[in-house]
Amino acid sequence: MKLTVKIIKRLMFTPVVTLALFVAVIGIKPVCFFWFYQPAPPDKCE
Amino acid sequence: MNLNQLAGRTANYLSRELALDTNKIDTLRFGLEIIFAALIKGIILLSLARLLGILPEVAFAMVCGAVYRLLSGGAHCSGYWRCLTLGVFTYLGAGELGIYLGRYLSINLPVFLLLAGYLLSFLCVLALVPGEVPYKKITNITERNMFKVLSVVYLSLWLGVSIIVLRYAGSSLALAGLIAVMTQTISFSPPGYKIVHQLDNLLAGLTGLFMERRYQANEADR
Numbered sequence: 001m002k003l004t005v006k007i008i009k010r011l012m013f014t015p016v017v018t019l020a021l022f023v024a025v026i027g028i029k030p031v032c033f034f035w036f037y038q039p040a041p042p043d044k045c046e
Numbered sequence: 047m048n049l050n051q052l053a054g055r056t057a058n059y060l061s062r063e064l065a066l067d068t069n070k071i072d073t074l075r076f077g078l079e080i081i082f083a084a085l086i087k088g089i090i091l092l093s094l095a096r097l098l099g100i101l102p103e104v105a106f107a108m109v110c111g112a113v114y115r116l117l118s119g120g121a122h123c124s125g126y127w128r129c130l131t132l133g134v135f136t137y138l139g140a141g142e143l144g145i146y147l148g149r150y151l152s153i154n155l156p157v158f159l160l161l162a163g164y165l166l167s168f169l170c171v172l173a174l175v176p177g178e179v180p181y182k183k184i185t186n187i188t189e190r191n192m193f194k195v196l197s198v199v200y201l202s203l204w205l206g207v208s209i210i211v212l213r214y215a216g217s218s219l220a221l222a223g224l225i226a227v228m229t230q231t232i233s234f235s236p237p238g239y240k241i242v243h244q245l246d247n248l249l250a251g252l253t254g255l256f257m258e259r260r261y262q263a264n265e266a267d268r
Contacts, residue, residue: 021074036122036233
């Protein structure tokens with residue numbers, strides 16, 4: 001049962017994480033992404 | 047909890063569940079923060095525009111303003127919820143004003159307004175772009191020139207599209223786009239930084255007052 005939950009979670013979360021990492025890579029480059037807000041980029045990208 | 051903390055906690059949870067590399071957590075937090083910010087702002091702005099019956103004008107203003115802002119930079123609020131409030135008011139205001147002015151202006155006047163807005167923005171772009179933004183200082187001359195060129199190219203495209211929109215879809219759409227572009231031009235100019243900073247302080251003050259009253263009410267209940 002525990003293993004099934006773990007597999008379901010992994011299947012659900014992996015696309016979210018992949019998308020977030022992809023957006024982070026694009027999001028670092030422009031001057032700013034949003035009107036009146038700028039999320040702090042990760043340290044290593046400064 | 048602010049958006050940064052929310053994204054941080056989500057990133058920590060996801061990295062634990064997927065046994066991700068720990069040095070990826072901050073990158074994941076950044077990506078999630080961008081996604082959350084876009085989703086919340088997009089849903090709230092478009093829903094309110096739909097409720098007010100000004101969805102096409104607000105959507106056109108949003109596209110015109112957001113792409114231009116991406117290339118030109120500009121002033122920022124110090125917190126996401128204040129940014130959300132200011133952004134929603136700006137774009138709903140652009141949509142409403144576009145509809146209002148569209149009713150009263152003659153057919154030729156919007157063309158002249160678009161040309162005047164283009165010329166003014168063009169000069170401001172040459173002098174001031176890229177506007178300074180937190181966490182991203184662009185000092186390299188080549189990079190600064192690239193953003194200037196991209197902004198000018200975008201403005202020219204916007205002018206062309208707006209004239210076509212004006213001809214075939216009505217003046218209210220084009221005027222809403224013009225107001226969004228002018229607002230963005232002001233936001234990367236020195237007076238724009240002062241205005242956004244003052245509005246940010248005002249909203250922070252209002253939030254502080256509200257939180258204080260709620261705290262006092264909670265204390266009185268005890």
